[in-house]
Amino acid sequence: MTTTPITEMNDRTRDIFRVVVEAYLESGAPVGSRTISKISPLELSPASIRNVMQDLEELGLLAAPHTSAGRMPTELGLRLFVDGMMQAAEPSQEERDAIESQITEQGPVEDALRATTSILSGLSSCAGLVLVPKREPVLKQFSFVKLSEGQGLAILVSQDGSVENRVLDLPPGISESALVEAGNYLTARYGGQTLSQALAVLDREISAGELAIDKASEELVKAGLVTWSRDPADRPVLIVRGQAKLLEDGNLGDLERVRGLLDELEGKQEIARLLDSARDAVAAKIFIGAENKLFSLSGSSVIAAPYKDGDGQVVGVVGVIGPTRLNYARVVPMVDFTAQTLSRLLGK
Structure with missing residues (x-):
């Protein structure tokens, strides 16, 4: 199915779609028309909102799980939101300080990379990932x-x-x-x-x-x-920290999905190859759900950004993996900032 461009939506449809996605990412629950009428600045009746949501569902951007009257974004809808509507929030000073405190010149680089995955996991409530620079033997x-x-x-x-x-x-x-x-x-x-x-x-x-x-x-x-x-x-080294975060707060909705994702993390080679495909990205790259066959069952998302050495060469990738219901606006800039901080460390 082809994604409907944001520019082809009228203002009312665009605003309702944005409210649905943001409310879902905040709560993890399907969003009903009455909820939207209360939180949206649009002066529309629940009936009018339901009509727009039905149109969005027919476009493949929203879905109604089970018999719920509420709607939630599909993976196609999340992609449209992330690429065309999301307003990224810069990491707070507290988050910046937390990341920079772990990425220091003290000790081996590998220790900084392990600490990086742990702090990213803690801040994002996802599993932290880092693809370690490939070191050739001398x-x-x-x-x-x-x-x-x-x-x-x-x-x-x-x-x-x-x-x-x-x-x-x-x-x-x-x-x-x-x-x-x-x-x-x-x-x-x-x-x-x-x-x-x-x-x-x-x-x-x-x-x-x-x-x-x-x-x-x-x-x-x-x-x-x-x-x-x-x-x-042929043998990229992948560090994973914070898998237990994926079991907290019902992040993935059901236990089978959690198990599926944890199994995928055990097969580090496949995850490493996925991260490696982000090496050419200018900034953070986002993989959502079944867009990548690796996550066709677990419905997971990966946000990854490359980091560089002192010569400006990409040497690794850092990121997080979690449910598709991520706070993309917060986590994407956080991953970007982490990659930039690692690059500064390796550039010294």
Whole structure:
């Protein structure tokens, strides 16, 4: 169904729609025509309001749950409201102070990120999320071991002492001495660099014909670096705090939806991919309910914003996840402010 543009609604319809959405987001309950007649500045009878609400229901913007006489916004209606009618409220000074007090220069960045998710969860009554900057290992020592004809094991020792292994395909007919040569070359030439840095240097050296190793070792060196340089992008690290907030105050309406959302949070990879899609956003990005297939059952919303390092490069995403009945006008600026504060910290 195509969303009706705000500009195609007359003033009366637009005002009633806004009042319904705001009252629903405030109370979580369907809103009736009598309630609207009391809180709306419009001097309309309940009967006139019901007629407008019926029109909005036919447009797919409102729905009447069960046999209730009241109406509540559909996900389509929430999207229309958020994109075209919402008046965002800047975070209060108290909220700003609370966020900034957790995002400090004291201690590791990871501690600040964990604290960030906790404070966002507390302020928004949602679960706080942060996609951690992808940290590539820094090369210290590299070696290759032949497992069988055509298959070998690449062993990487990082400067932090961690050891990782990867199985990879070997060039046809490669000798044991070539394996040793490739490992020694990687260690000597690229030690102290991240893998992506090493791969960029390797590409330049190959193009310039500057590698002082044979062709078989050259192929192995490149294969070894590529094996690891792709890996961080496939394994984003997601920190989640405040899942218990989702169980408070009947936020999701029924227990099955709560369970569905908690199950989704357990599968961090899918949530991480969703957050990762917000990396290119200029400000906070909003995902509402079944717009994303991940939330087709739980009816949840995610508000996420990217944060940057000192070079202005996006390194992660921060946000919250909760019911579609979020106070978007309050939470969206809060997430934006948190992302900006993180960017300032990482830019120092």
